[in-house]
Amino acid sequence: MASSTFLSASSLFATKHYLLLIPPQASAKGYTNNNLRVSNSPSFVLRTKNSTHLQGFVAMQEKDASTLGDDLKIKIPHVLSVAGSDSGAGAGIQADLKACAARRVYCSTVITSVTAQNTVGVQGVSNVPEDFVAEQLKSVLSDMQVDVVKTGMLPSVGIINILCKTLREFPVQALVVDPVMVSTSGDVLAGPSILSVFREVLFPMADIITPNLKEASALLDGVQLETVDDLRCAARLLYDMGPKNVLVKGGDLPDSSDAVDIFFNGDNFYELRSPRVKTQNTHGTGCSLASCIAAELAKGYPMVSAVKVAKRFVETALDYSKDIFIGNGPQGPFDHLLRLKRHSQDCHRLQAFNSSDLLLYAVTDSEMNKKWGRSITDAVKAAIEGGATIVQLREKDAETQDFLESAKACLKICRSHGVPLLINDRIDIALACDADGVHVGQSDMPARVARTLLGPEKIVGVSCKTPEQTRQAWVDGADYIGCGGVYPTNTKENNITVGLDGLKTVCMASTLPVVAIGGIGVSNARTVMEIGVPNLKGVAVVSALFDGECVLTETRKLHAMLSESNIDGYTQKLII
Ligand SMILES: Nc1ncnc2c1ncn2[C@@H]1O[C@H](COP(=O)(O)OP(=O)(O)O)[C@@H](O)[C@H]1O
Ligand SMILES: Cc1ncc(COP(=O)(O)O)c(N)n1
């Protein structure tokens, strides 16, 4: 790759374009998918089997990427995990898949052994026949553009020899060897017979080996390892067996308040230290650490960075998972995706978005709250008690930290009443407090991006004035449309009023439920709701609720009015 071109991923993403690097002669020569690969992070790099010079690049719009022919596609970083299955899914292949998914890398798998395992220990082991391990290896490596191979449980000399032979036939960018021998529970996963083939055949091929204390000791004929200095000596001795780098893991170092690992690359020692997380949920830490190293290497990061990121990843996941409870044994699994806790919390919004939630949509305004001397939480509480069916925090001038604190407090109130809470514009705040969704305007974060950032289950609303914007909102994955200003309003300067006709046009064109906004209150809500169009589900109000002495009274009045108005018929028939 003497003359390859490297561009930073961040500069590429900033342009909202995918950049595809194409040597001018590539299409002319008709390169196939196999010898022309584009990888995306941290650099977009064009690789060709015969090191073809890169002489130019083409920038294309994101949507144009789908029109690409088979000969030029975006290469996804790919780790192949060659390891054992853990039925409890805390360690082994299952941990590797989760770690790679969390690190945004594709992971394929070759299963060497199937274990019956849980949080108590290993109840049974059934090794996969060697020929069938060979068959799996060939299937994946002959087809799938693997960047890095990561090994875990390799239970027999035969399987290790097959792996080494196959890797010579199908070389990869890096080999990460986690020399698994004993599970955290103390059960033997690979006996001493494999020690010599590890030392003599596999380690010399490895870019890094990652033994834990017990494994390092076994590989060094049983030497005692009890201090950080002992880890350093072990790292040097293991390095002499031929791997390019060694990481001796000190998760089980006795009497250490920190979790200390020693990394040695032949020149320098690095002491990687993090506070020891007080938790039982450490089953699978070693497997996950090695997979994360492999994932970072597959993305193209250098070894030291990969190891540092991996250590931080494990530490973060352990900290997040320290209180989760799965199984009755002494070593529980942890949550690689940092997702499990939220879904089991009592306060998580459990119902899916329902368009009837749009009936009385309260939108807060920091100026009005200031004017009437009330906190945002008091305003939200009163609106909900008065009958608001959904709340949006629209705090255009708030300091971020204050806004986040208010949002968290409002979320508690909303959750306890089963009312969804959305944040106007600020996706970061919505993510930070785990709000139920966001509402974005035409010049805010595009709805498609908001959807990607928030995930499929959050609520995304978009302000639309025209049928075209409405159609786009649907395509972008929005849940509802806010249409307005229906009437002139002083909460939004220079806002074009669409009137009842504009509202009708948008509702007729929309495949999503619509909430009307702008200058609506008790005096005109009925007129708006009775225009007789499909999809109009409610009214969104700011001043009518919050620009007055008593939010509770105003909300009750509007709620009574909306409950009486004739909004059945059309509005019950949602077209999605
Ligand atoms: N309680 C803990 N707190 C923070 N990090 C930990 C903890 N236990 C293990 N680690 C880290 O997890 C990784 C795996 O280490 P270790 O548990 O020693 O390996 P193995 O799982 O192979 O036995 C290491 O980076 C180690 O420092
Ligand atoms: C199938 C399998 N592979 C590896 C481990 C090691 O687990 P740990 O990472 O906790 O040492 C395990 N318990 N089971």
Ligand SMILES: [Mg+2]
């Ligand atoms: Mg461990």
